[in-house]
Amino acid sequence: MFQLDNVSKYYGTTLALEGVTLEFPRGSISALIGSSGSGKSTVLRLLLGLERADSGVVRIDGVPLQNLDLLALRRGIGYVIQDGGLFPHLSAYDNLALLPQYVGWPKTRIEERIEILAALTHFPRDGLQRYPLELSGGQRQRVALMRALMLDPLALLLDEPLSALDPIVRYELQDELAAIFTGIDKTVVLVTHDLAEAAFLAPRLILLDAGKVQQSGDLDALRHTPANAWVERFVHARRDLTAASA
Numbered sequence: 390m391f392q393l394d395n396v397s398k399y400y401g402t403t404l405a406l407e408g409v410t411l412e413f414p415r416g417s418i419s420a421l422i423g424s425s426g427s428g429k430s431t432v433l434r435l436l437l438g439l440e441r442a443d444s445g446v447v448r449i450d451g452v453p454l455q456n457l458d459l460l461a462l463r464r465g466i467g468y469v470i471q472d473g474g475l476f477p478h479l480s481a482y483d484n485l486a487l488l489p490q491y492v493g494w495p496k497t498r499i500e501e502r503i504e505i506l507a508a509l510t511h512f513p514r515d516g517l518q519r520y521p522l523e524l525s526g527g528q529r530q531r532v533a534l535m536r537a538l539m540l541d542p543l544a545l546l547l548d549e550p551l552s553a554l555d556p557i558v559r560y561e562l563q564d565e566l567a568a569i570f571t572g573i574d575k576t577v578v579l580v581t582h583d584l585a586e587a588a589f590l591a592p593r594l595i596l597l598d599a600g601k602v603q604q605s606g607d608l609d610a611l612r613h614t615p616a617n618a619w620v621e622r623f624v625h626a627r628r629d630l631t632a633a634s635a
């Protein structure tokens with residue numbers, strides 16, 4: 390569904406992506422992982438047409454992005470960012486209803502869709518009238534996920550959706566995301582720093598460093614046949630509790 394063909398992207402003089410070629414087939418679930426500043430968010434922003442490639446081509450279903458109606462494209466892609474990106478002056482319900490109202494859905498259809506998504510994300514009904522600041526971080530991310538799914542998009546792009554949450558809520562939401570991903574048949578691209586989270590949620594892992602794809606494959610491939618010394622370091626750069634208490 391999404392294709393980056395030899396894509397490079399600069400911000401001013403900063404090279405964010407260098408000659409990146411990637412494919413995300415329809416219905417696939419992939420995780421982009423890598424160090425801070427490695428270009429992960431830039432990949433998502435290019436797929437949404439929020440940034441333009443300086444060279445190379447981004448294609449959606451084979452069509453170069455510059456030939457597409459970007460507003461229509463974005464309506465077909467759900468996008469969740471780290472802090473949820475909810476409008477603070479609107480209740481959870483109104484955040485969810487905004488886009489469907491804009492595209493002309495009647496009230497009953499909006500209410501039915503919110504009902505389905507609240508059940509899917511285990512969001513409490515009495516939270517719908519609250520403002521984002523009156524919700525917990527986990528509840529806010531549930532609303533952000535619901536909002537991304539409102540128009541039943543073909544794809545879901547998630548940029549560090551769980552990184553601001555405490556470990557217990559994060560663990561719970563990882564389980565819920567896994568259940569949601571298997572039930573919705575959408576192309577999913579998840580950005581995370583966390584290798585365990587990536588491997589739990591996505592069968593295909595893509596490791597980026599310094600704007601380049603270092604390796605892609607499943608966890609076994611990264612662990613047992615790392616493409617280079619950086620991949621090996623990334624995979625092993627975690628401390629277990631035994632070492633911490635020694």
Ligand SMILES: Nc1ncnc2c1ncn2[C@@H]1O[C@H](COP(=O)(O)OP(=O)(O)OP(=O)(O)O)[C@@H](O)[C@H]1O
Pocket residue numbers: 400401403404405423424425426427428429430431432
């Ligand atoms: N709007 C911008 N203006 C200038 N430089 C930018 C901009 N956005 C990103 N960059 C730079 O481009 C590079 C890639 O950034 P990007 O946000 O894609 O990385 P990332 O892997 O998602 O990082 P993180 O994990 O920290 O979110 C970094 O060096 C970053 O500082």
